[in-house]
Amino acid sequence: MTVTIFKNLTLFDGKRTKNINDAWIAVDQATGKITDVGSGAIPQNDLEIDLAGQYVMPGLINVHTHISLDPTAFDGGFGKSKVETTILAYQHLRKLLKSGVTFIRECGCLYDIDIELSKMQQKGVLHHIPTILPSGRLFVMTGGHGDAPHAAYRVDSADEMRKAVRKGLKKGAQTIKMVATGGVMTPSDFMEDPQLSTAEMRAGVIEAHHKHKKVSVHAEGNPGIQNALDAKADSIEHGFYVTKKEAQQMLAQDTYLTPTLIAEWVIPQFGKGKIPEWELKKAADALDDTYQNLSLAYKLGVKFTCGTDAGTVFNDFDKTPAEFELLTKLGMTPAEAFKCSSINSAKLCQIESEYGTLETGRFADFLVLKNNPLVDVTAVKQLDKQVYLHGIREF
Structure with missing residues (x-):
C-alpha cells in the first residue's frame, strides 16, 4: 500500500x-x-x-441537481438535442466540482443522461467529475410540473406509477424523483397546486423500496407536502410551506428536508426585467414565508440536507457554497449548516460508510x-x- x-x-x-x-x-x-x-x-x-x-x-454533497438543464435559458434548455445536452451536462459537472461539490444526487435528468454518465464513471472511463447518484427522468402527472419532452415519465394512476418506476429502475436509476406540487417555473400551476396523488406516489415508493432505493418528492406547498409524507417519501424537496404538523410527521417517519434556498433566492435577486412578472412574484412572495416555515422545522429537529436545484433559471452550478450562508438564516451554526451536507446528505444517499x-x-x-x-x-x-x-x- x-x-x-x-x-x-x-x-x-x-x-x-x-x-x-x-x-x-x-x-x-x-x-x-x-x-x-x-x-x-x-x-x-x-x-x-x-x-x-x-x-x-x-467535499460538498449536493443532493438536488439537474445537470442537463441550462440555467441561462428561461425555458431550461429543454429544446436541445441529446448530444448538446450531454456536453452541457459534462460542463456542469466540472463546474460543480470546481465549486467544491464532490458528490451529487440528481433529481431529474433529460434523456436519462445521468444514468449513462454514472455507468461510465463506475467503469472507470469517465473521470474528473463528482460521483453521481443518478435518478433518470422525473415521475410526473400529465400536464404537471416537469412534464416536458425527454424529461419525465407521465403517470396518471397507481398502476402507471408502479410500471414507470420499474422501468426507471431497470434503466439504472439509483434514486427516484416524483413531483407532488406545481412550482415557480411553470406558468400554468402554483406551489399550492397538488399534482401526483398520495396513492400514485405510494405505489412508486413501495416499488423503489423493494429495490432499496430512496424516493425524493418535489413538494413546495400544501396539500402536496402532506400527500408526499403520507406516501412515505424519504425526502421532501423544497418544502417551502411545511407546517408544524408536517414537521412532526417528518420526525416520526425520519423524512429528510432539502430546502434548496438558493434556488428561490436567485429569482428575485437576478430576475428583474429578465423574466415574467408572474415568475418573479411567485418566488418573492414565498421567500419570507420560506425562512419562517423552515426555521420552525429546523427547531423542531427535522433533518436538513444540502441541495440547490442547480440548473433552474439563474441558479448556476457554482452556487452550492452559497447555500450554507442561507442555511444559517434558519438558525444553524456554520458547523450545523455544513453537517447538512457531510452527515445528513450522506445518510439520505446511503453512502455514509464511504462519503461525507x-x-x-x-x-x-x-x-x-x-x-x-x-x-x-x-x-x-x-x-x-x-x-x-x-x-x-x-x-
Missing part, C-alpha cells in the same frame, strides 16, 4: 463541531480512501503534501480553504480553493 500524508492542516472532519489543530490525513493512493487521521507526530509514509496550515473540510466525513475508511474527498469555515461560513465560497477527489487534486 502506497500512502500519501497530507500534513500541517487544520481539520474540520464534518462530524465534530470543532477543528482539529496540527492535523494530518493518510490516504491510500490505490483506493483513494483515508487510512488514518491524527494530529502531531506523522506516521511513516511514501509521500508528504504540506498544506501550510490551511483549513481542510469534506473525513474519517478512516471514507474517500479522501476534501476542500482546502484559506479561512476557517467554522468561524465564517462564507469561507467555502473561496474561488481558488483546492478541491481533492479520492486524494487527487482536481482544482
Whole structure:
C-alpha cells in the first residue's frame, strides 16, 4: 500500500463541531480512501503534501441537481438535442466540482443522461467529475410540473406509477424523483397546486423500496407536502410551506428536508426585467414565508440536507457554497449548516460508510480553504480553493 500524508492542516472532519489543530490525513493512493487521521507526530509514509496550515473540510454533497438543464435559458434548455445536452451536462459537472461539490444526487435528468454518465464513471472511463447518484427522468402527472419532452415519465394512476418506476429502475436509476406540487417555473400551476396523488406516489415508493432505493418528492406547498409524507417519501424537496404538523410527521417517519434556498433566492435577486412578472412574484412572495416555515422545522429537529436545484433559471452550478450562508438564516451554526451536507446528505444517499466525513475508511474527498469555515461560513465560497477527489487534486 502506497500512502500519501497530507500534513500541517487544520481539520474540520464534518462530524465534530470543532477543528482539529496540527492535523494530518493518510490516504491510500490505490483506493483513494483515508487510512488514518491524527494530529502531531506523522506516521511513516511514501509521500508528504504540506498544506501550510490551511483549513481542510469534506467535499460538498449536493443532493438536488439537474445537470442537463441550462440555467441561462428561461425555458431550461429543454429544446436541445441529446448530444448538446450531454456536453452541457459534462460542463456542469466540472463546474460543480470546481465549486467544491464532490458528490451529487440528481433529481431529474433529460434523456436519462445521468444514468449513462454514472455507468461510465463506475467503469472507470469517465473521470474528473463528482460521483453521481443518478435518478433518470422525473415521475410526473400529465400536464404537471416537469412534464416536458425527454424529461419525465407521465403517470396518471397507481398502476402507471408502479410500471414507470420499474422501468426507471431497470434503466439504472439509483434514486427516484416524483413531483407532488406545481412550482415557480411553470406558468400554468402554483406551489399550492397538488399534482401526483398520495396513492400514485405510494405505489412508486413501495416499488423503489423493494429495490432499496430512496424516493425524493418535489413538494413546495400544501396539500402536496402532506400527500408526499403520507406516501412515505424519504425526502421532501423544497418544502417551502411545511407546517408544524408536517414537521412532526417528518420526525416520526425520519423524512429528510432539502430546502434548496438558493434556488428561490436567485429569482428575485437576478430576475428583474429578465423574466415574467408572474415568475418573479411567485418566488418573492414565498421567500419570507420560506425562512419562517423552515426555521420552525429546523427547531423542531427535522433533518436538513444540502441541495440547490442547480440548473433552474439563474441558479448556476457554482452556487452550492452559497447555500450554507442561507442555511444559517434558519438558525444553524456554520458547523450545523455544513453537517447538512457531510452527515445528513450522506445518510439520505446511503453512502455514509464511504462519503461525507473525513474519517478512516471514507474517500479522501476534501476542500482546502484559506479561512476557517467554522468561524465564517462564507469561507467555502473561496474561488481558488483546492478541491481533492479520492486524494487527487482536481482544482
